[in-house]
Amino acid sequence: MVGRTRILLQPGVEETLKAVREAVVSGNVLLIVGGCRVEYEGRARSILGEGERIVVLKPDGSVLVHRPTGHSPVNWQPPRSITESRIVDGELRIESFRRGVREVLRITFSSISLVASMPLVDRGEFCMHASEEEMREAVLLEPRLIEEGFRPIKDEKRVESGFIDVYGLDSRGRLTVVELKRKTAGRDAVLQLSRYVRQLKSTSRREVRGILAAPSIAKGAQSLLEALGLEFKPLSPEECYKVLRERGGLRSILGGG
Amino acid sequence: MVGRTRILLQPGVEETLKAVREAVVSGNVLLIVGGCRVEYEGRARSILGEGERIVVLKPDGSVLVHRPTGHSPVNWQPPRSITESRIVDGELRIESFRRGVREVLRITFSSISLVASMPLVDRGEFCMHASEEEMREAVLLEPRLIEEGFRPIKDEKRVESGFIDVYGLDSRGRLTVVELKRKTAGRDAVLQLSRYVRQLKSTSRREVRGILAAPSIAKGAQSLLEALGLEFKPLSPEECYKVLRERGGLRSILGGG
């Protein structure tokens, strides 16, 4: 269900209506720039007089109305809202209804200068604070993030099933494998750690510990972890970011001065 | 300092750079749709991988980066930020710096599918909750909003210098003039009320009270009000909206059901 790109300059009302409906059905992002009035009613109520704005309809149902100034949209509707469009008295009217709650946004266009309907693809990962690789750097820089007395070995450790995030020796000389996760760790993370521990055990007579370091652990994964004799250490990207910033371990984009 | 509308489809990097700079200088709103990576560093730090997004540069210095989903921008910069754009390794890079604080947003485009630079004019009034006319309706519906025992007269009252918002009799039978304002009332509002009171006094032997009803009153206007023997009553569009909603005095856009 991917739509095609359509750019319309100063389009007529009928033409725009068609583009709007096509965008909504096909999952395109739709931009409309033009003169409009906006009414909102729900948790509160507002009326916005005539003026030129940017309107964005996203394929997840969210709607944004942006004036030429200000960070925040003057009016909006959250994701999962339902869009209806029609022509009223020769003007294009777009209404967006929230699901479950009685809340309406109504945009009525008096003029339309630009319509752009585009099938945007965005699979980029968004990392706040620190990426998994940077969490690794933070742990190498400050091993106490895992536990007191932990001495990591800097080299990357390759085992059969992949690369171990961090490994080293604990305060009592036991081999220790650390699996890092940016988000709540699930069963898959526990099983992955378990594989690494098993493979290390098979190549060494030492005792081997497995530590799962993540912001939190899923409920089901907790019992699995315990059953496998592994451990959990709370560790968040925020903490790692602080360490990297304080210890200068970041590739900063902020200029000096 | 008004720019001209420019729409570019699949433009080259140099062409886009020129349009960006032109938009920033001329005060145009600029839309860029394309593939990009985004880095942010300041109060926190974030990295967003490659993907197609909508970027908005507003003439007040605010910057928005919107993914195809979600209400909120994935990255942004508030008004009064400063935009710099240049070409790095053949790619367009836009950086936005906050004033005063060390905070940077960096957008690097790998592809550009649409650029729109437009001088948007938006002088529309934004009324949250209730307009001045609706505040009037609320007071007529619920006179206690002004004071206990106030009995408004529904007819519009014309005097020399204009229309009185609300007038009527107080609990002791005194003629009472009410001047309504949606926002903090200034000297002009006090003087306007004063004129109405003076004109009513000149045509009647009754005592005449003047009440300025607004969310708040400016400091300078307060002393003027007292000097003229007028009164202030706190009254906000929010309160009026509640009354109108409870008493059914609204032209709702919410469908029944």
Next chain:
DNA sequence: TGCTAAATCTCGAAC
């Protein structure tokens, strides 16, 4: 300019 309180806050996670 700096602080405080409200917001159609949004958003994610836990219950």
Next chain:
DNA sequence: GTTCGAGGTTTAGCA
């Protein structure tokens, strides 16, 4: 689904 807490919260009103 509902509630609760955090956020690069933002925003508006004042000192």
